[in-house]
Amino acid sequence: MKKAVLPLLLLCLSQGINAQEAKPTQEYDKWSIEVGAGINKPGRTFTEGYRTSRLAPITGELGVRYMFNNKFGLKLDAAYNQFKNADNSLDFKTTFMRLDLQGVINVGRILNFEDWTNRFGLLLHGGAGVFRMTFDDNALYSDAKDHGLNLIGGLTGQLRLSNSVVLTGDFTTSVNGVQNFNFDGNSTVSTNVVDGVLMTGTVGLTFYLGSKEKHADWYVYSVTDQLNELDKRVGDLETMMNDSDKDGVPDYLDAEPNTIAGVAVDSKGRNIDRNGNGVPDELESYLEKKEGELKSSATADLTDLINGGYVNVYFDFNADQPNPQSVNGVNFLIKYLKENPSKSADVIGYADEIGNTEYNKALSARRAENVKKILVDAGINASRLNIVGNGEDASVSKDSKYARQTVRRVTFIIK
Template identity: 55%
Template sequence: MKKKLLLVSFLIVSFATSAQDMTTASAKPSIDKPDYNRWSIELNGGVNKPMRTMTASYATATLNPFHADLGVRYMIDPKFGFKLDFGYDKFQERDNTAPFESTYLRTSLQGVINMGRALNFENWTDTFGLLVHGGVGVSQLTSKNGFDGEDYMGNGILGLTGQIKLSNRAVLTGDLTGIVNGKQNWNFDGMSVARTGPFDGVILNASVGLTFYLGKNEKHADWVGETDKYGELERRVELVEKGLLDTDKDGVADLYDLEPNSITGVAVNTKGQSIDNNQNGVPDELESYLEKTYGQNGKGVTDSTVEELINEGYVNVYFDFNSSKPTNASLSGVDFLVKYLKNNPSKKADIIGYADEIGSTSYNQTLSQKRAEAVKNIVINAGIDASRLNVSGNGEDASVNKNSKEARQIVRRVTFKVVD
């Protein structure tokens, strides 16, 4: 039975997109959603070299400026993706050749293979990467002092991009790309008709640039490798382990517990919720005990009894060492106060924070105030108006043996006083 429960728990934690704690309204983490970014913007600039379809006596420099490229890339996973990019090339004569000036524009849809991840670069570096990209697109050639109009053609493109990671948000790149045009009518210089054939003009681009990663996660898919998968598996196992804990000791694992802060020892249903058949805000089992101890001739637990319990210090919220976040198991104390204030709208409450004696007096004074403020915020978020709440930090509680770890836990608390 335990093995079946563990399997079901793992499947739920692994595939649930979200889960919500209905009592505390705190969202449980989703593990299906990728924890890496997928989108990036690429900007490059450099030189070009038209390799074919030049008119006799017309030529460009070996490294001819200017080339520019702007792309948007989306990675399906760390190894494969797509990008849409726009390229601009300008062609001019080199020294001692006939003058000309033409412009080449293109757009291409390309597939991307992250060779860095495919070859497991992460085993030896987290700084250098390598992408291969290729696809098809359309192009336009215009000439300033050659043919009139525009020459439209299709293109195929293939390139190699080296990466140097500057940060989790920016990468320095160096790219070498080849482009081949189909059905190109005019030479790149624009002065004569190109050779006829299915494939004509060829251009080489060499550029350097920057890639900027978009998204709220720490890493981009470009840099997520096999070791990250192991880390993700460990995180999932940790979530399963935490989900099977029973923080409030009510017999229902936190993963299935809709009220993970129920009062210890109070009967709960199969969903971990305290049984309160008369819906008066006090669990039936606790109400039975209070009736026996403080009963009013069979009239049930009265508001005055609840107020007495609050004011006498039986309702508290506890904290871990040096923390201003209430422990989950003690949030039932907040719930107890909230329900009382909702049932008695004319009442107000003092929220009083304390700290143990470890640390300086001034620090503990501040810490006790933070604890009281934290509880106040929870009460406000539960629907109680802030004007009904007064907060104070009472600093150190020296009533227990400061050398006792267990005793110090008792005084790291927030208590309440109900006032008119």
């Protein structure tokens, strides 16, 4: 089955592997803190006679970023900027602050930077937020507190110093809307569509948070790892689809995973027994048809079936009372022993390998004892029944929960 399924999975993988490199498991950290400081340059919306120097020295930024995967994320960041008049300008000093929510695209992963470097990265960011601007006491509108909305976008270059710390260089442009006053605070703006423009350049550090070896910024999920995981999933699927008793119902859906071969079962793998007498309808019909001429032979056949392990009583994990679906096995033996009063039976209990061996030995004996009690309560003389606690059955893999349910049972030997 693996040979048929795996090529189909590989075909799907080939269509989406570039966009889904980090999906199967989270092998990377997602949170980071970003700090930076640098310079700024405001543009437009100045009163005549007022201007700044080419580059103003005071800019500080602080942000928190979360990556959904190794390509896309969000960050919330705030910035403080201060700028003042140039030497050939009238005096002014303005404080400009902003708070923005931005989407982040890891260009390095999208463009496969890992093919040529594991040190350099590039992030593209953009979004929107709010700003607030205040002016010094000499400004005409010194008492005013200007505020509005802004659009923002930029690029961040990355130099990985370690798996926890990255050196960054960022260039960002913020465009203000609904700005009331010019940057110097001495006149109002002439338009409220696109007003002030503020460009900033910063150098900073990014600190990655978490316990994983790498952050999403640098994580590359290899094709080999993904193929191995898909191969494991196909193997698990094959195990789930095992059909131990060949009744057409996979073990993980089979309520009676050891029914008689060739006998019709329902959708849950249980023998069809419409009259509830414990004998599958197909088997019962066959026996009734042949009863007259093959009674002794049929009895021998039934004995062989019972002794061959085709009649069992099953138990849930760590339980010593039969599960409701397998009581029919007890009914089958009741009918047999009543029709053959000279026969006796060993009632043999088993447990799976999970847990302490001595405990499982006692559990198997309790299971056999409880099945004996059901037989006695149904009219079978206790002297015809011998209890055997066989302990753990190691005939199946202890790592498969579907296989283990086939050995948590009571079986019978006719004498």
